[in-house]
Amino acid sequence: MYDAGKIVLGLAVFVGVSAFPIWYNIAAGKGAYAVQLEPPPNGTKQCVAETANGYMRAEHMHILDEWRNMVVRDGKRPKVTVDGVHYDYSLSKTCMNCHSNKEKFCDSCHTPAGVAPACWDCHVAPEDK
Amino acid sequence: MRHDRRAFLGNAAAGAMVVTSGAALTSCADTGHYEPGKGGTRWAMVVDLRKCAEHEDCRACTQACHKTHNVPDFEGDPLHEIKWIWKEPKFDHVFPSFENHPLPAHIRKKPVLVLCNHCDNPPCVRVCPTKATWRREDGIVMMDWHRCIGCRYCVVACPYGSRSFNWVNPRPYVKEMTPDFPTRMKGVVEKCTLCEKRLSQNLLPACVEACPHGALAFGNLEDPNSEVAKIVATEFTIRRKPDLGTEPEVYYVV
Numbered sequence: 001m002y003d004a005g006k007i008v009l010g011l012a013v014f015v016g017v018s019a020f021p022i023w024y025n026i027a028a029g030k031g032a033y034a035v036q037l038e039p040p041p042n043g044t045k046q047c048v049a050e051t052a053n054g055y056m057r058a059e060h061m062h063i064l065d066e067w068r069n070m071v072v073r074d075g076k077r078p079k080v081t082v083d084g085v086h087y088d089y090s091l092s093k094t095c096m097n098c099h100s101n102k103e104k105f106c107d108s109c110h111t112p113a114g115v116a117p118a119c120w121d122c123h124v125a126p127e128d129k
Numbered sequence: 130m131r132h133d134r135r136a137f138l139g140n141a142a143a144g145a146m147v148v149t150s151g152a153a154l155t156s157c158a159d160t161g162h163y164e165p166g167k168g169g170t171r172w173a174m175v176v177d178l179r180k181c182a183e184h185e186d187c188r189a190c191t192q193a194c195h196k197t198h199n200v201p202d203f204e205g206d207p208l209h210e211i212k213w214i215w216k217e218p219k220f221d222h223v224f225p226s227f228e229n230h231p232l233p234a235h236i237r238k239k240p241v242l243v244l245c246n247h248c249d250n251p252p253c254v255r256v257c258p259t260k261a262t263w264r265r266e267d268g269i270v271m272m273d274w275h276r277c278i279g280c281r282y283c284v285v286a287c288p289y290g291s292r293s294f295n296w297v298n299p300r301p302y303v304k305e306m307t308p309d310f311p312t313r314m315k316g317v318v319e320k321c322t323l324c325e326k327r328l329s330q331n332l333l334p335a336c337v338e339a340c341p342h343g344a345l346a347f348g349n350l351e352d353p354n355s356e357v358a359k360i361v362a363t364e365f366t367i368r369r370k371p372d373l374g375t376e377p378e379v380y381y382v383v
Binding site: 052062068072073077093111118121123124126 | 199267269271273275283307308309310311312313314326329359
């Protein structure tokens, strides 16, 4: 290979520059993030579905979609009953009643994960009241 | 009998007619058009213009509705105005085919209260490409703002101007936020939902409840004992642009 030194150096510089976001964040200590979800400020321990094993973390958006379709499209307003307590099919009335701080609950995972759900374009978060 | 080509084609055509005509007739009949007298629920509203027009400056229904549903207030800017229930300034703008002249004095120069007519045969529903708006079994022409893509076909299709488009984010213009109800976002069409959320809680629509003059009545037109059915059965009522065949469910006593 002719000019091996220059090519290898050039490649090294290229890889270094193009991988800048990765090594910069690792160097700055932002390479990994731990999600800190705030437990419900009102002390509630029971959720409308299983929270163990990341079930709620993986499925909450599907549950919300199901609730939305039931209420808006089918015009039905059933209740979720857990341990004898009835909960409405409602994001702002049920979910946000316990997880009343959107910044410390919803956003603390959505923001680092780069997810931008459109819920709050219309629905009113508790602190917007 | 000799079965020549002409006879064969004739018989084949007649056979095809017989086989397909049943399906063709039922598909024509099944346009989703509501037939009165089927029973069940058909929500309807009666506006008593005799009482309403007496109080020209009263906006109690509009205020109650707009507060309940977080309707933005653009302070009269007609480009951005969002309307759910409002007063049109002239009778003949609301009832253009009602050509009696002169009109009686109690309605002639008086504003007319208008809202979504929740048509039995709604043109807005027919044009919606995403099924973001549809006619419910109980007659409410409902909207799913999650699904609206803002194409505004429904705005064009509605012959009553009952639909408004959010050209800008409406939230900063909501004067008093009702947290139980969502706002809308930029690029979404909105209109009266006949307070379907309140109906599910056995409450009257907010406008009917707020009217201080008893000019609004609401109920199930299929139930002969309901207030609206009694008024429609005893008073002479008119509807907006009945010649269009949309079959409005808002009746006016003039």
